Amino acid sequence: xxxxxxxxxxxxxxxxxxxxxxxxxxxxxxxxxxxxxxxxxxxxxxxxxxxxxxxxxxxxxxxxxxxxxxxxxxxxxxxxxxxxxxxxxxxxxxxxxxxxxxxxxxxxxxxxxxxxxxxxxxxxxxxxxxxxxxxxxxxxxxxxxxxxxxxxxxxxxxxxxxxxxxxxxxxxxxxxxxxxxxxxxxxxxxxxxxxxxxxxxxxxxxxxxx
Numbered sequence: 001x002x003x004x005x006x007x008x009x010x011x012x013x014x015x016x017x018x019x020x021x022x023x024x025x026x027x028x029x030x031x032x033x034x035x036x037x038x039x040x041x042x043x044x045x046x047x048x049x050x051x052x053x054x055x056x057x058x059x060x061x062x063x064x065x066x067x068x069x070x071x072x073x074x075x076x077x078x079x080x081x082x083x084x085x086x087x088x089x090x091x092x093x094x095x096x097x098x099x100x101x102x103x104x105x106x107x108x109x110x111x112x113x114x115x116x117x118x119x120x121x122x123x124x125x126x127x128x129x130x131x132x133x134x135x136x137x138x139x140x141x142x143x144x145x146x147x148x149x150x151x152x153x154x155x156x157x158x159x160x161x162x163x164x165x166x167x168x169x170x171x172x173x174x175x176x177x178x179x180x181x182x183x184x185x186x187x188x189x190x191x192x193x194x195x196x197x198x199x200x201x202x203x204x205x206x207x208x209x210x
Contacts, residue, residue, distance in 0.1 A: 010145070017066030018044075019131055022157040023189045028084040028094055030108070030115075030123045031074035038115075039070040040097045040107040040126070042086065044109065044181035045146075054153040055138060062098070062145045072147055079137040081151065084129035085171040088190060093128075094158055120154040130159035132174045 005013050016022075027046035031039045046058030060072045075081050086094050097107040108115060115124035118134045125132035135151035142148075143151075164170040179188045 003103070006044060013142060018181075019183040022182045023191075026086045026094070026181055027056070028086050028090075028097070028127060028129065029058065029071050030082045031071055031080075032078060032123045033070070033074050034105075035038070035075050036122075037104060038106045038108045038123070039069050039074055040111070040113070040182065041069070042094050042098050043071075046083075049150070056135065056151050056153060057135065058083075058149040058151065059146050060142075061148055066138070066145075070179050075137055075149060076140070078122065080123055081135050081137075082118055082123045082125045083133040083135060083151070083210065084126040085131040085176070085178050087128075088142065088179050089177070090126070091179055116157075118155070125157060130162060130178070132157040134147075 024044040027043045049055045049057045093111040096111040114127040115125055116127045121134045133153045134154055134155040138152040140147055140148040162172045162175040164172050178191050184188050
């Protein structure tokens with residue numbers, strides 16, 4: 001069935017895109033305002049987009065009222081943030097931080113989350129997250145009612161049990177226990193159902209068959 005996104009309202013486009021582009025990784029973004037007040041909020045318009053420099057992209061919309069969200073305001077004011085990844089064990093706490101609190105409310109405290117200091121940026125990281133990325137603002141690109149935030153990853157914290165070989169940067173990804181965002185208002189997926197497909201080369205494909 002064809003859907004003409006040029007002819008559809010934004011809410012319908014959102015439903016179609018978020019129901020099909022799945023699963024999506026979740027960025028649990030921790031920021032601070034100029035006075036040092038914390039904010040934490042999850043975003044699934046998120047992924048990694050480069051390694052030299054190491055760049056992540058984050059899509060941040062406005063509040064239903066049209067006001068700028070604390071996440072965007074804080075990143076614009078300080079140029080710093082951390083991204084913590086979400087596990088099944090932290091999903092309930094993440095869901096609390098997704099509530100539409102008034103501006104200035106500390107979602108970290110609301111969810112009863114513990115923090116640990118970062119090494120290169122002021123916003124802390126969430127202690128229960130197995131992966132945390134310390135980021136500085138690389139570029140902000142306005143896109144309609146959203147802002148595309150490009151962040152440069154300055155440091156990463158990865159749970160020791162998932163680091164197979166620190167010298168070679170080998171990570172046991174399944175051991176992280178991460179969850180991804182699916183369709184609808186409250187659906188997520190565990191990442192414990194995997195299949196392996198070996199990469200092939202052009203030379204292998206050119207070999208005679210049979």
